[in-house]
Every structure is written in structure tokens, then in C-alpha cells.
Amino acid sequence: MSSFCELCGRKVIDEKKTVLIDGIALNVCRGCSKRGKPYTPPMSISKTKPTASSNPAARATATRSTSTTRKIEMMDNTILNPEFSKLIREARMKKGLTHEQLGAQMNEKANLLKKFETGALKPDELFAKKLQRFLGIHLYVGVLED
Numbered sequence: 530m531s532s533f534c535e536l537c538g539r540k541v542i543d544e545k546k547t548v549l550i551d552g553i554a555l556n557v558c559r560g561c562s563k564r565g566k567p568y569t570p571p572m573s574i575s576k577t578k579p580t581a582s583s584n585p586a587a588r589a590t591a592t593r594s595t596s597t598t599r600k601i602e603m604m605d606n607t608i609l610n611p612e613f614s615k616l617i618r619e620a621r622m623k624k625g626l627t628h629e630q631l632g633a634q635m636n637e638k639a640n641l642l643k644k645f646e647t648g649a650l651k652p653d654e655l656f657a658k659k660l661q662r663f664l665g666i667h668l669y670v671g672v673l674e675d
């Protein structure tokens with residue numbers, strides 16, 4: 530099997546080398562192999578994949594598109610009721626549930642529920658809707674923009 534150096538075009542008599550030159554793998558003669566980096570087949574490269582550089586851009590466009598479609602279910606001019614902590618606590622008590630029991634039902638952390646009830650934390654839209662469903666309460670109130 531005779532082959533030619535892909536860099537200088539000379540016939541490779543002795544061992545042919547595969548090197549990386551400008552990111553391209555080339556089969557070259559021994560003399561030219563000094564001009565490139567030793568090439569390792571893609572299978573053995575695990576940590577140096579050049580995908581990381583292209584990811585942030587893709588993620589940025591993804592978040593931009595979701596923000597435009599954010600108001601699918603949510604009506605305009607609604608905010609989380611400032612009394613949400615009281616509403617959640619009262620509804621839970623009415624059902625005779627502990628934080629742990631309600632958390633287990635909702636498949637959420639009881640700790641989070643406690644924080645919502647003390648007002649230390651605000652439930653996000655998804656969690657608030659879940660609470661509305663499980664407790665049969667309304668956590669969102671309309672706001673007039675006038």
C-alpha cells in the first residue's frame with residue numbers, strides 16, 4: 530500500500546504519520562509530521578470536544594424564543610397575590626395537612642411550602658399553579674393598569 534504525503538505530496542516510503550494541521554487530520558510523511566500536532570482518533574477524545582463554544586449561542590436563542598411564548602396560559606395583568614403566604618397556610622390547614630403531607634401529595638419539598646407560608650420565598654408560576662390546583666385556591670389576582 531503506497532501512499533503520498535497530503536502536505537508535500539511526496540511518496541511516503543517509511544511510516545506514514547497522521548497529524549493535525551489547522552484542525553484537519555492529514556496523512557503526512559515523517560518530515561511534515563513535525564509541522565502538526567499528533568493526531569488521536571475522535572473516539573479517544575472525550576474532554577476536548579469543540580461543542581462547548583457553540584452551546585451558549587444556541588442556549589441564548591432558545592431562551593429568547595421561550596420568553597416570547599411565555600404567556601401561553603397566563604392572562605395579562607395578573608400578579609401573585611401579596612397575601613399568598615396566608616392563602617397557602619389557610620388552605621392547607623383547612624385540609625388538615627402538614628407541610629410534609631402536602632409536599633408528599635404535590636411531590637414537592639415540604640421545606641419549600643414552609644418558606645412560601647412564611648413569605649420567605651415566592652412560588653414561581655409553575656409552583657403557584659400547582660398549589661392552586663392542590664389547594665383549590667386562587668393565588669393570582671388581576672391588576673388594573675389604568
Ligand SMILES: [Zn+2]
Nearest residue numbers: 534537558561
Ligand atoms: Zn510531507
